[in-house]
Amino acid sequence: MFVVAALALFLAMVLVLVRLYAGPTLYDRVLAVNSFGTHTVLFIGVLGFLTGRPDFLDIALLYAMINFVGTIAILKYFRYRAIGDISQIPGDQGAGQ
């Protein structure tokens, strides 16, 4: 059963990678990276059960957190064209409102 799940995950990963390579817009690529991070989390879980040692499930949770923070950073770049020190960008006053 877990072999089938792993195969389905690989198929999903390949589809996401196709979207990542082909684009066409940047938002497709951001979504593809985010989705690939989710697939990484799922695959770590499936791999644990596949090898009979589901001890790494808590590490999969940490991957989910990294994925979340990374996506926030990427979207912040889209919104403000900078990662840190937003108040220093001229002409960006009140952009968050």
Added chain:
Amino acid sequence: MIEVAINFVLFFMLITTAIAAARMTHLFAVVMLSGTFSLLSALLLVTLDAVDVAFTEAAVGAGISTVLMLGTLALTSRTEKPSSHSPLVPLVVVVVTGAAIIYGTLDMPNFGAGDSPAQLGVAASYMERSPHEIGVPNVVTGILASYRGYDTLGETAVVFTAGAGVLLLISGLRARRRREDEEDDEAGAGS
């Protein structure tokens, strides 16, 4: 058997990601691809049972470096300049280096071999001694925090000094920028 198949699929995805990243000229897409590359290598390390290395790879490669590269993109251009020289010389250098590295692995013991030097050295005696000498259930923690305690203390001091230095530099830069802005404002009001 299953693990070999998983490794094959993951390596295939890794190579296609690397080729796609090398062929792309839009740097934002390249940053996205490098994040995916780190996630894939982290998955490969998980299949090799190196969960701690995999987590470092995911945190540094997919997390921090993506953010750092996006910060660099914000400061510089978002498209790659066409290179003026032929890609042949870098390709040859990369191929030769890769061949040398693969040649170096020929002498290495097999994956998980019991008679590798790492298993034959002092590891067994540490495994035997650390439970009653130190009393920490995790042997790696026992070695890091007790047998190698001064070494770990030195490493922590180095990392702390580096972090404090970076924070000092950044805060100094910020204060200077703010001062310059205020001077500009005053000059604009006076003229």
